[in-house]
Amino acid sequence: xxxxxxxxxxxxxxxxxxxxxxxxxxxxxxxxxxxxxxxxxxxxxxxxxxxxxxxxxxxxxxxxxxxxxxxxxxxxxxxxxxxxxxxxxxxxxxxxxxxxxxxxxxxxxxxxxxxxxxxxxxxxxxxxxxxxxxxxxxxxxxxxxxxxxxxxxxxxxxxxxxxxxxxxxxxxxxxxxxxxxxxxxxxxxxxxxxxxxxxxx
Amino acid sequence: xxxxxxxxxxxxxxxxxxxxxxxxxxxxxxxxxxxxxxxxxxxxxxxxxxxxxxxxxxxxxxxxxxxxxxxxxxxxxxxxxxxxxxxxxxxxxxxxxxxxxxxxxxxxxxxxxxxxxxxxxxxxxxxxxxxxxxxxxxxxxxxxxxxxxxxxxxxxxxxxxxxxxxxxxxxxxxxxxxxxxxxxxxxxxxxxxxxxxxxxxxxxxxxxxxxxxxxxxxxxxxxxxxxxxxxxxxxxxxxxxxxxxxxxxxxxxxxxxxxxxx
Numbered sequence: 001x002x003x004x005x006x007x008x009x010x011x012x013x014x015x016x017x018x019x020x021x022x023x024x025x026x027x028x029x030x031x032x033x034x035x036x037x038x039x040x041x042x043x044x045x046x047x048x049x050x051x052x053x054x055x056x057x058x059x060x061x062x063x064x065x066x067x068x069x070x071x072x073x074x075x076x077x078x079x080x081x082x083x084x085x086x087x088x089x090x091x092x093x094x095x096x097x098x099x100x101x102x103x104x105x106x107x108x109x110x111x112x113x114x115x116x117x118x119x120x121x122x123x124x125x126x127x128x129x130x131x132x133x134x135x136x137x138x139x140x141x142x143x144x145x146x147x148x149x150x151x152x153x154x155x156x157x158x159x160x161x162x163x164x165x166x167x168x169x170x171x172x173x174x175x176x177x178x179x180x181x182x183x184x185x186x187x188x189x190x191x192x193x194x195x196x197x198x199x200x201x
Numbered sequence: 202x203x204x205x206x207x208x209x210x211x212x213x214x215x216x217x218x219x220x221x222x223x224x225x226x227x228x229x230x231x232x233x234x235x236x237x238x239x240x241x242x243x244x245x246x247x248x249x250x251x252x253x254x255x256x257x258x259x260x261x262x263x264x265x266x267x268x269x270x271x272x273x274x275x276x277x278x279x280x281x282x283x284x285x286x287x288x289x290x291x292x293x294x295x296x297x298x299x300x301x302x303x304x305x306x307x308x309x310x311x312x313x314x315x316x317x318x319x320x321x322x323x324x325x326x327x328x329x330x331x332x333x334x335x336x337x338x339x340x341x342x343x344x345x346x347x348x349x350x351x352x353x354x355x356x357x358x359x360x361x362x363x364x365x366x367x368x369x370x371x372x373x374x375x376x377x378x379x380x381x382x383x384x385x386x387x388x389x390x391x392x393x394x395x396x397x398x399x400x401x402x403x404x405x406x407x408x409x410x411x412x413x414x415x416x417x418x419x420x421x422x423x424x425x426x427x428x429x430x431x432x433x434x435x436x437x438x439x440x441x442x443x444x445x446x447x448x449x450x451x452x453x454x455x456x457x458x459x460x461x462x463x
Contacts (some may be wrong), residue, residue: 035281042273043266050261050269056254071261072269076358079273083281090244097251105219144256162220163253169215170222181211188214188246195249 023048027092028085035083042079050075052093053100059164060104070107074100091200101163108166140198147197155190158183213239217246276359350428354378354385367391367440368456375438377461382432384461387425388416394442401443402429403451405458406436413438415447436461 027048033041053074058067077099085095148156154176161172173183209232215221216229233239354360357378364374371390378384386402394400402413413429429438440457441448 035278037278039270039273043270046266046269050266051258052255054261055257055259058259059254059257068261068265072265072272073358075269076272076276079278080276080358081279083279091248091251093255094244094247094251097254098247101250101254102219140252141256141258144252148253159214159218159253162215162218163250167220168222169212169220172220181208184211184215186214187218187220188211191214191217191246191249194253195245198249198252200245200248200252 024091024093027096028087031078031082031085031092034079035085045078046075049078049093049096052097056097057100057104060101060108060166066107067104070100070103074103077103105166143198147194150197151190151193152186154178154182155186155193158186159190159194162187210236210239213242214246217243217250272359275361277361350383350430351385351426353381354383354428357381363459363461365457365459369442373440373457373459375459375461377432379432379461381430383428383430384432384438385425386427386429386438387423389419389423391416391419391424393419397445398442399445399447400424400440400456401447401451402427403439403441403455404429404432404436405439406433408433408436410439410450412447412449415443415445416440432461 027045030041030045030048034045050071054067054071057070057074058064061067061070074096078096085092089095148160151159157176158169158172161167161175162169165172167175169183169187170180172187173180176183209229212221212225212229216226221229233243354376357380359380360376360378362374362376364372367373367388370392371388373386373388375387376385388400391400400416402416404411404413411431413431414427416424417427418424437458437460439451439455439459441451441453441455443452
């Protein structure tokens with residue numbers, strides 16, 4: 001397991017869980033202001049969320065211009081629907097990235113021809129590491145990587161193929177050559193382990 | 202727990218990963234409606250997937266932010282779901298000054314209310330459609346398709362409302378989404394035409410003038426909502442009075458020409 005220092009590879013201070021929670025509470029508060037039409041608050045939300053959204057979407061779509069387009073759509077959607085954010089139902093980060101992930105996946109599923117999807121099957125597993133190499137060092141990347149490594153291979157592959165490969169569970173089962181029921185279970189217990197390792201609720 | 206339920210419950214992980222195909226999703230979401238424990242579990246799993254996604258963060262190009270700020274300045278916001286404020290004072294308020302649509306809204310203070318009411322009605326239809334579709338996909342009929350088309354425009358991130366008087370009387374209102382290449386047309390108070398004549402819509406622009414459909418007969422003074430799709434850049438929408446069966450190209454002067462958004 002990699003050594004976990006107090007700074008990350010780019011020398012920026014590492015955020016602990018408490019900082020993350022604080023930063024998220026900030027975004028939640030900002031979303032409330034955005035809902036009231038506050039454009040300055042939107043700028044703040046943009047500064048904090050555009051990077052995570054773009055990174056995640058690019059992990060799914062691979063193509064940067066398309067990913068930028070989806071990121072912009074998602075941020076505009078935040079502006080439009082900020083009043084619908086409900087902090088009692090989860091964190092701001094989760095709300096934003098759930099929205100963004102659905103959009104990215106919808107785009108892949110509606111545009112990707114089946115032949116291309118097959119091709120991506122081969123690259124999905126390789127590219128996940130490439131994606132994480134290029135991160136901007138403001139999020140708890142190292143912690144996530146460490147927690148991902150704590151999953152079994154089947155759990156990790158099921159989770160990342162679904163999340164970044166935008167495959168359905170039955171497609172993942174086909175790619176990995178295991179039973180559909182097994183993949184469903186591994187996705188669930190893999191995410192539970194990831195959740196517990198990250199200390200999120 | 203019955204076997205079927207255990208199977209469903211196992212889908213929580215796949216659901217949090219957006220890895221459930223549409224057909225199963227509807228079934229699982231019906232299960233969620235009755236299973237608060239599942240909802241809680243999925244919230245937790247979504248926190249985990251969000252962290253997974255955020256860990257891939259990259260720095261976006263600086264000019265994208267300027268673009269986004271320009272876009273929000275043109276985009277109205279949805280009102281909150283609560284009902285503690287009168288409609289019309291919340292959802293539409295946020296549009297910044299200077300927009301063409303806003304100046305039109307200002308001249309007709311009742312329009313935001315109307316639009317909100319219309320939008321609420323359409324959304325109710327769309328939600329009902331969604332439930333129907335989830336329940337019986339094979340029974341998808343034209344009305345449902347139309348409901349989806351309306352919902353797509355209303356839910357588009359770039360929806361804009363325009364309104365204009367019709368030269369011969371009445372008012373036309375258009376909710377337009379460039380993104381969806383569609384608009385929803387409604388009108389009220391139009392002059393009543395003899396049975397042999399009807400109003401026809403046209404899309405007019407660099408792509409030529411194309412018929413966009415005959416208006417349905419008014420019900421309770423209101424026409425529409427009617428979906429016009431296939432918008433091209435630079436299109437305007439026009440309306441003429443034509444023979445009841447429609448005409449391949451406009452044969453009379455327009456009673457309405459409405460420039461569409463950017």
